[in-house]
Amino acid sequence: MRRRRSVRVTGGGERRGGRPTAGAGRDRRPARSGGAPVDPARWAAYDAVTAVHRDDAYANLVLPTMLRERGLHGRDAAFATELTYGTLRVRGTLDAIVAAAAGREVDRIDPPARDALRLGAYQLLHTRVPAHAAVSSTVELVRAVAPGAVGFANAVLREISGRDVEAWTTELAPAYETDPIGHLALTHSHPQWIVRAFAEALGGDLAETTRLLIEDNERPPVHLCARPGRADAVALADEVGGAPGAFSPYAVYLPGGSPGELPALAQGRAHVQDEGSQLVAEALAGAPLDGPDSRWLDLCAGPGGKAGLLGAIAAQRGATLTAVEVAEHRARLVEQAVRGLPVTVLTMDGRSVGAESELPAAGFDRVLVDAPCSGLGSLRRRPESRWRRQPSDLPPLTRLQRELLGAALRAVRPGGLVGYVTCSPHMVETHVTVTEAARRSGVPVDFVDARGLLPAGMPGLGDGPTVQLWPHRHGTDAMFLAVLRREPS
Numbered sequence: 001m002r003r004r005r006s007v008r009v010t011g012g013g014e015r016r017g018g019r020p021t022a023g024a025g026r027d028r029r030p031a032r033s034g035g036a037p038v039d040p041a042r043w044a045a046y047d048a049v050t051a052v053h054r055d056d057a058y059a060n061l062v063l064p065t066m067l068r069e070r071g072l073h074g075r076d077a078a079f080a081t082e083l084t085y086g087t088l089r090v091r092g093t094l095d096a097i098v099a100a101a102a103g104r105e106v107d108r109i110d111p112p113a114r115d116a117l118r119l120g121a122y123q124l125l126h127t128r129v130p131a132h133a134a135v136s137s138t139v140e141l142v143r144a145v146a147p148g149a150v151g152f153a154n155a156v157l158r159e160i161s162g163r164d165v166e167a168w169t170t171e172l173a174p175a176y177e178t179d180p181i182g183h184l185a186l187t188h189s190h191p192q193w194i195v196r197a198f199a200e201a202l203g204g205d206l207a208e209t210t211r212l213l214i215e216d217n218e219r220p221p222v223h224l225c226a227r228p229g230r231a232d233a234v235a236l237a238d239e240v241g242g243a244p245g246a247f248s249p250y251a252v253y254l255p256g257g258s259p260g261e262l263p264a265l266a267q268g269r270a271h272v273q274d275e276g277s278q279l280v281a282e283a284l285a286g287a288p289l290d291g292p293d294s295r296w297l298d299l300c301a302g303p304g305g306k307a308g309l310l311g312a313i314a315a316q317r318g319a320t321l322t323a324v325e326v327a328e329h330r331a332r333l334v335e336q337a338v339r340g341l342p343v344t345v346l347t348m349d350g351r352s353v354g355a356e357s358e359l360p361a362a363g364f365d366r367v368l369v370d371a372p373c374s375g376l377g378s379l380r381r382r383p384e385s386r387w388r389r390q391p392s393d394l395p396p397l398t399r400l401q402r403e404l405l406g407a408a409l410r411a412v413r414p415g416g417l418v419g420y421v422t423c424s425p426h427m428v429e430t431h432v433t434v435t436e437a438a439r440r441s442g443v444p445v446d447f448v449d450a451r452g453l454l455p456a457g458m459p460g461l462g463d464g465p466t467v468q469l470w471p472h473r474h475g476t477d478a479m480f481l482a483v484l485r486r487e488p489s
């Protein structure tokens, strides 16, 4: 029987089992039973992947902390990051291959051995690590975390190493002709329901859906937003060694993938923000509006990315922004993000428009609803999220989205504008929510063609009046934007 051995990462840098963490980056810890040592980068990747699967941790939060605590930099940190994010992203395909090689479902493999095998399979199938090194280092990892599974792991890895990833997926995926969604899901490592939702949002175009799935599996570049009035994108790009964005006038693409401790961020001249988020915020701020234009509202502000940009634009235009966030800790993040800008942060439920004096009905000229959503549009930035999300998440989310958009339509004055945004292309969170919320609100509205609010010449914006951005078309997260004008009274 295999013994389970839990390896736990704690905030204090201690692990059960006595392996030190803090400052251990240079250590070559001996394997437990006399094998070769496992290097710190693979340990970090293993511990991060395990924390995600066992503790529901987020890789983009847990891994940087681990790297810092263990003193991992440069190539070690890059390797640990590649292993962690890559393994989590393509877990679905890896699991099918591990199961086939093991002759049993992955659910029937002990979790420590299972995560080690996923990491080993990733190295064999998706990296240039020589096969013998991928196998031996993974076997040593298994020796440390699941000693009873060493022989099993060795056999499974040798079986996997006999073919490349194309050969494996050709064997395991259903035929494209009879089951295109199942084929794409296994080949490109996405849950089937998500592939189906993407295909629907792309009008059933499976070739384009495939391009999107491929893009979702790439490591995305970090985008910075040069805050208007505080920084210029071209100068910031020079300063950080990056490149100005293709579409947003504020965007800078950062080389190397990590913003680290950039002075521009510390000094509030810029913040990290996907270019798509910048574009939808800028679109709402720039939409033509008759009459007063000084009271802006962000109804779902945490953690404050769009509030930071809107606040900076508001400062230039003599407007003020009210930023509403229901979660206390996220409201505090908004406060940090808007420091020095003409923004008032309210910790309250955005649905209370008309019931709270700070959120008067018909009291705002421009209102943003950046609604809580499934996040299916930013899967490339959150490697584990595609496996965590479930179709059953959608009904409560869409109810909340409708209620928040209804509140926004109450909050905007006659003639004013509401921007509805999701970081999801799922039709029930985009078109269905907007149509239903507008119908139920009883507030008469017209759609503004959002295509005309985006930079001239931007390709692939569809037939309007709403806009769906896409990673594979625009290099942005898949942000959706609808702009509604409340009919003047």
Ligand SMILES: C[S@@+](CC[C@H](N)C(=O)[O-])C[C@H]1O[C@@H](n2cnc3c(N)ncnc32)[C@H](O)[C@@H]1O
Residues within 6 Å of the ligand: 277, 299, 300, 301, 302, 303, 304, 305, 306, 307, 324, 325, 326, 327, 330, 348, 349, 350, 351, 370, 371, 372, 373, 400, 404
């Ligand atoms: C998609 S995020 C907004 C992202 C933000 N606009 C930005 O750019 O950083 C949605 C936010 O809405 C908040 N939220 C959820 N329900 C809410 C409610 N009823 N009222 C106000 N905020 C709510 C969530 O806590 C979350 O912070």
